[in-house]
Amino acid sequence: MRKISDIQRPSAEIRFADELAILKDWDQNRAKPEGWKLSPQAVVRFVLGDDQLGVQEKFVGTRRFIERCIVSLATQRGLMLIGEPGTAKSYLSELLAAAVSSDSTLTIQGSAGTTEDDIKYSWNYALLMSEGPTERALVPSPLYTGMQRGGIVRFEEITRCPLEIQDTLLSVMSDRVLMVPEFKSDERLVFARPGFNVIATANTRDRGVNEMSVALKRRFNFETVHPISDISLEMELVQRETNALFEEAGVPLRLDERLTEALVVTFHEIRSGKSMSGKAVESVSTVMSTAEAVSVAFASGLHAYYFGQTQIGLDQIVDNLVGSAIKENPEDIKRLKAYFDHVVAERKRGVWTEFYEAAKGHHDLGRGPHSPK
Ligand SMILES: Nc1ncnc2c1ncn2[C@@H]1O[C@H](COP(=O)(O)OP(=O)(O)OP(=O)(O)O)[C@@H](O)[C@H]1O
Ligand SMILES: [Mg+2]
Known part of the structure; x- marks a missing residue:
């Protein structure tokens, strides 16, 4: 078992484990969207802090903005955080994933080299050769795992991926299902469990958000993260x-x-x-x-x-x-x-x-x- 002190930057759910436990307690009788670990009200408190509960402020922003981001995650659309570099888009997506699904590590890092396999799944070729396309031979992507577990998946710098690769998300985002054609016919469809959603981030200084396909844009609610003005x-x-x-x-x-x-x-x-x-x-x-x-x-x-x-x-x-x-x-x-x-x-x-x-x-x-x- 690794110690926290052995990790250069533990993920938010590890760093703030105490606060998440306090909020879980506080939250017992509140309504939660299906598959969520905390209620929307507790998620707001985790991100913006609550002195009375001993939860520290992490993100500086308005409550209204954070509430909108949280509500997006409870809908059938993903959340797209766009803005200038260094405005804490990645940090906010990490905090939201940690609060909603207790896991912020299901992350795809977008780049010019991102492939469809990075988004969907790939194979362990030794196992594929010896036993064929079984579940054991499949190497799931973070998206695949997020769908199976019903958790939040983070897609960082999505606009740095080639457009056709971005569009791999289309069917997952609309039908909430991923097809594995190599599996037997009755096992081909991987359905997303409740709680699954995607938070993508995009930098407005990078290649344009405008280039993203209209079809994909429609599957996300866009929120702009502004620099701190005060x-x-x-x-x-x-x-x-x-x-x-x-x-x-x-x-x-x-x-x-x-x-x-x-x-x-x-x-x-x-x-x-x-x-x-x-x-x-x-x-x-x-x-x-x-x-x-x-x-x-x-x-x-x-x-x-x-x-x-x-x-x-x-x-x-x-x-x-x-x-x-x-x-x-x-x-x-x-x-x-x-x-x-x-x-x-x-x-x-x-x-x-x-x-x-x-x-x-x-x-x-x-x-x-x-x-x-
Ligand atoms: N509103 C804010 N609330 C909290 N931290 C902020 C805020 N704005 C900037 N920061 C700082 O930004 C850091 C996180 O930056 P992060 O990498 O998430 O930015 P980013 O918007 O994803 O940048 P990039 O576009 O370069 O990926 C925080 O650790 C904090 O120091
Ligand atoms: Mg970032």
Whole structure:
């Protein structure tokens, strides 16, 4: 038996097993869709948190949005989460699958190389040769298993798959049945049990959701996951997530309020193309997502810790920020430099003066109009 500490990232149902148990208890007399482990009301609480029950907030979003996602899963249509990269589409689909079916691991990762076999089933060829197309020789896909068990199946980055492969889902989504022509005639149809459904995610920066066939689109309810618009909620989340990562990694550092402010405000302003005081900011081509802000903060902490510092410095934040923002277009470094020179430099208070000085120490961002000669 594997220990949790041996796994780099345990799935949500393992990480939050205590909370799922509390909700199961709380839920005893509530109505549940057939095949669900928790009621829709308990699923909302699992995702958004409930202080009284001791369940922590995991996803930052409105209750209305989460309720819509949950209701979709109880219908005969799948749930398609679309949005910019790093808006927690995958995380939300993991949380929903963990709450609804206690298993978020039935996942198909879509890519240009995804085949029909990855979606349906394949064969163990040694067994196929020795005993023919038996149930034992069949290697089920996560979708096949999800149908058999009556659970939620996650299909990540569905739009990265070739269109004809995406369409493999059509009959499964409408008739809730999968055909195995190799089986004997009375065993050919695998029917989905109650509780089965699909949550797909798609990135709007990737190949278009628009290219998906109309037939497949009709079999999903689409929900857009937006970046967090409230900056104080975003700061809270980034601080909480980063500190949880430090704790898991055994790093005795914490992201304090000053660093969180510098990091999150910078991400927010560059992403939205506008400073807090309404000044225009040129956005970079990379997506400055909340997920990226967390990884910048985490990497900065690891840097400080493993190179012998007792606190995270703004220079580490600057270094990692540049690494995260400058990926796609070399022109972006100029835009970032302009941001520091015209927005950060002029904000002469709190952490910002020091943040500007730290940027001046970076070899690509230094030598701006306000920098010391
Ligand atoms: N609204 C939000 N609620 C909770 N976490 C969020 C939110 N927005 C961003 N995050 C951060 O994003 C992380 C999860 O990112 P995830 O990989 O799920 O994004 P994604 O939308 O699937 O990105 P991609 O399109 O690149 O696959 C979380 O761990 C958290 O740090
Ligand atoms: Mg994702």
